[in-house]
Amino acid sequence: xxxxxxxxxxxxxxxxxxxxxxxxxxxxxxxxxxxxxxxxxxxxxxxxxxxxxxxxxxxxxxxxxxxxxxxxxxxxxxxxxxxxxxxxxxxxxxxxxxxxxxxxxxxxxxxxxxxxxxxxxxxxxxxxxxxxxxxxxxxxxxxxxxxxxxxxxxxxxxxxxxxxxxxxxxxxxxxxxxxxxxxxxxxxxxxxxxxxxxxxxxxxxxxxxxxxxxxxxxxxxxxxxxxxxxxxxxxxxxxxxxxxxxxxxxxxxxxxxxxxxxxxxxxxxxxxxxxxxxxxxxxxxxxxx
Amino acid sequence: xxxxxxxxxxxxxxxxxxxxxxxxxxxxxxxxxxxxxxxxxxxxxxxxxxxxxxxxxxxxxxxxxxxxxxxxxxxxxxxxxxxxxxxxxxxxxxxxxxxxxxxxxxxxxxxxxxxxxxxxxxxxxxxxxxxxxxxxxxxxxxxxxxxxxxxxxxxxxxxxxxxxxxxxxxxxxxxxxxxxxxxxxxxxxxxxxxxxxxxxxxxxxxxxxxxxxxxxxxxxxxxxxxxxxxxxxxxxxxxxxxxxxxxxxxxxxxxxxxxxxxxxxxxxxxxxxxxxxxxxxxxxxxxxxxxxxxxxxxxxxxxxxxxxxxxxxxxxxxxxxxxxxxxxxxxxxxxxxxxxxxxxxxxxxxxxxxxxxxxxxxxxxxxxxxxxxxxxxxxxxxx
Numbered sequence: 001x002x003x004x005x006x007x008x009x010x011x012x013x014x015x016x017x018x019x020x021x022x023x024x025x026x027x028x029x030x031x032x033x034x035x036x037x038x039x040x041x042x043x044x045x046x047x048x049x050x051x052x053x054x055x056x057x058x059x060x061x062x063x064x065x066x067x068x069x070x071x072x073x074x075x076x077x078x079x080x081x082x083x084x085x086x087x088x089x090x091x092x093x094x095x096x097x098x099x100x101x102x103x104x105x106x107x108x109x110x111x112x113x114x115x116x117x118x119x120x121x122x123x124x125x126x127x128x129x130x131x132x133x134x135x136x137x138x139x140x141x142x143x144x145x146x147x148x149x150x151x152x153x154x155x156x157x158x159x160x161x162x163x164x165x166x167x168x169x170x171x172x173x174x175x176x177x178x179x180x181x182x183x184x185x186x187x188x189x190x191x192x193x194x195x196x197x198x199x200x201x202x203x204x205x206x207x208x209x210x211x212x213x214x215x216x217x218x219x220x221x222x223x224x225x226x227x228x229x230x231x232x233x234x235x236x237x238x239x240x241x242x243x244x245x246x247x248x249x250x251x252x253x254x255x256x257x258x259x260x261x262x263x264x265x266x267x268x269x270x271x272x273x274x275x276x277x278x279x280x281x282x283x284x285x286x287x288x289x
Numbered sequence: 290x291x292x293x294x295x296x297x298x299x300x301x302x303x304x305x306x307x308x309x310x311x312x313x314x315x316x317x318x319x320x321x322x323x324x325x326x327x328x329x330x331x332x333x334x335x336x337x338x339x340x341x342x343x344x345x346x347x348x349x350x351x352x353x354x355x356x357x358x359x360x361x362x363x364x365x366x367x368x369x370x371x372x373x374x375x376x377x378x379x380x381x382x383x384x385x386x387x388x389x390x391x392x393x394x395x396x397x398x399x400x401x402x403x404x405x406x407x408x409x410x411x412x413x414x415x416x417x418x419x420x421x422x423x424x425x426x427x428x429x430x431x432x433x434x435x436x437x438x439x440x441x442x443x444x445x446x447x448x449x450x451x452x453x454x455x456x457x458x459x460x461x462x463x464x465x466x467x468x469x470x471x472x473x474x475x476x477x478x479x480x481x482x483x484x485x486x487x488x489x490x491x492x493x494x495x496x497x498x499x500x501x502x503x504x505x506x507x508x509x510x511x512x513x514x515x516x517x518x519x520x521x522x523x524x525x526x527x528x529x530x531x532x533x534x535x536x537x538x539x540x541x542x543x544x545x546x547x548x549x550x551x552x553x554x555x556x557x558x559x560x561x562x563x564x565x566x567x568x569x570x571x572x573x574x575x576x577x578x579x580x581x582x583x584x585x586x587x588x589x590x591x592x593x594x595x596x597x598x599x600x601x602x603x604x605x606x607x608x609x610x611x612x613x614x615x616x617x618x619x620x621x622x623x624x625x626x627x628x629x630x631x632x633x634x635x636x637x638x639x640x641x642x643x644x645x646x647x648x649x650x651x652x653x654x655x656x657x658x659x660x661x662x663x664x665x666x667x668x669x670x671x672x
Contacts, residue, residue: 002389003386003389003390004390006386006389007375007386010378010382011375011377011378014377014378015377074373074374074375074376075369075371075373076373076374076375077373078334078337078339078367078369078373079367079373079387079390079434080373080390081338081339082337082338082339082362082365082367083362083387083390083391084359084360084362084363084391084392085359085390085392086358086359287339287340287341288340288341289300289340
């Protein structure tokens with residue numbers, strides 16, 4: 001695992017991606033800090049971080065696109081997956097290397113509040129600034145896990161980058177989409193039933209078994225509409241609630257208010273774990289294809 | 290020791306590897322031979338655990354690959370078809386990474402990396418970026434990576450592909466050198482390489498094993514007992530003279546010949562030596578023999594006969610239907626002749642190494658083979 005970790009970190013700095021990522025990361029947050037804190041004369045570093053979260057949507061895909069796609073493309077995965085080390089350790093080593101690279105950037109940004117404090121010792125609150133930074137790091141870690149997972153699905157770096165970009169963009173936009181959807185019970189049920197049909201179609205596509213897919217679709221649809229008939233109150237704002245679960249970045253707002261919320265920390269860490277786990281499973285599954 | 294039992298790899302409805310079983314004993318060098326798409330790489334990927342078999346087991350020293358993958362992989366060094374190299378690493382750096390990945394203790398790494406670089410002759414490029422290396426060097430770096438940690442078993446997938454003749458010789462020497470201390474399974478479609486270094490050859494086609502034997506046995510049993518002659522004289526006279534010779538099983542006439550001469554290949558029953566009889570018979574008839582030589586079957590011909598020419602015989606019902614007869618006659622002459630020889634051999638019952646597939650065939654192709662000969666403006670004579 002440590003071998004993979006070291007090799008990955010080295011490669012990030014061999015291939016410039018590491019430097020490019022760090023440069024953009026530090027520069028863009030620097031620009032925000034300048035615009036918000038220095039030029040705007042505000043002491044709250046947490047608001048600066050909050051407005052920089054969009055940065056992830058652009059930078060994380062560039063960071064994670066090569067992590068597994070490139071190994072597959074170069075067929076170097078044959079070395080890794082035939083070495084006396086489990087697939088899980090390979091993935092975790094790679095993920096930790098990504099986190100380390102990202103962490104270097106976050107550490108650097110961590111100097112900014114101190115710098116601000118130098119100019120306005122009274123107006124800069126370090127506690128909310130650093131709790132926001134912790135949230136910022138965890139949000140990034142969750143996004144990196146998602147990017148890693150997407151990278152494991154393809155052997156093309158551009159596809160990995162574009163798909164990760166879209167997925168991250170969705171996770172940012174999803175709370176606004178949730179707000180724009182109709183909120184009455186019938187349309188909630190209708191949306192769910194359409195989504196379920198799509199799920200069944202995907203299941204058919206993956207399993208090539210029409211009977212299972214049809215049974216799945218019929219059972220699901222029946223459940224949705226029976227529940228609607230029996231207890232329609234369950235559907236109150238359901239779709240919006242579900243969508244908001246996927247809204248990673250909107251959860252960051254709590255940190256902006258200076259609150260270190262444990263449930264959000266647990267949420268981010270779980271998302272990271274979930275996607276690292278899914279990545280391992282996706283690579284394992286490839287052995288059987 | 291590698292034991293492969295009833296290995297199957299199914300891609301959709303297509304079986305890339307179809308019920309393959311074989312054993313590679315410790316210390317042996319076994320060549321894995323087959324045309325492109327025969328399932329060589331798929332099998333090797335399964336042996337090394339890169340992909341999982343649909344069914345069947347791979348046992349390395351008695352341990353199942355699917356059950357104890359990490360323990361088993363320690364004993365295997367794998368060079369895939371494309372060496373798994375990182376183009377942005379330097380050679381030494383890459384080898385250190387592989388050493389660490391294969392859990393070579395820190396203290397031994399320096400010595401091992403240097404030793405392996407010496408053996409694979411890549412010391413002079415050790416500080417170069419892999420990206421800038423020639424194909425030959427890349428291949429050697431790949432072999433060095435496979436050797437790292439000195440695993441007991443080496444699996445080399447087409448180690449000489451894309452190398453120039455000098456490099457091929459060097460690679461062959463390296464493999465021979467390695468074979469002293471390793472069990473090696475090596476795939477190739479280059480015959481010299483296989484016959485030069487392997488103790489045993491496994492020929493597969495369409496995911497199935499066709500033959501498994503030592504190179505000598507393979508060529509010997511395949512060996513044609515054909516005697517090629519170029520004779521000057523009138524055709525009817527020559528034919529008449531040859532009819533007096535006993536022990537000729539069949540005759541295949543050359544398609545192209547010099548004017549006033551007749552070229553033909555004689556096949557004898559039970560590998561009987563016909564040379565003297567033929568000489569005297571033709572001398573009596575006054576037809577000078579311009580050329581006479583025995584046909585040696587090379588491993589190439591055996592391979593072609595067993596896989597390509599033999600696809601009609603070995604490929605099962607589907608391919609038998611798909612491949613019309615004219616196509617086979619249009620095929621390489623050797624393949625065509627080999628079939629004749631095979632049927633001749635089969636009749637003489639001198640093919641102990643044939644695999645199950647072939648034994649089914651023995652009853653079938655006899656008539657077809659003779660038809661082929663007649664199609665080919667030849668005639669069959671029996672005594």
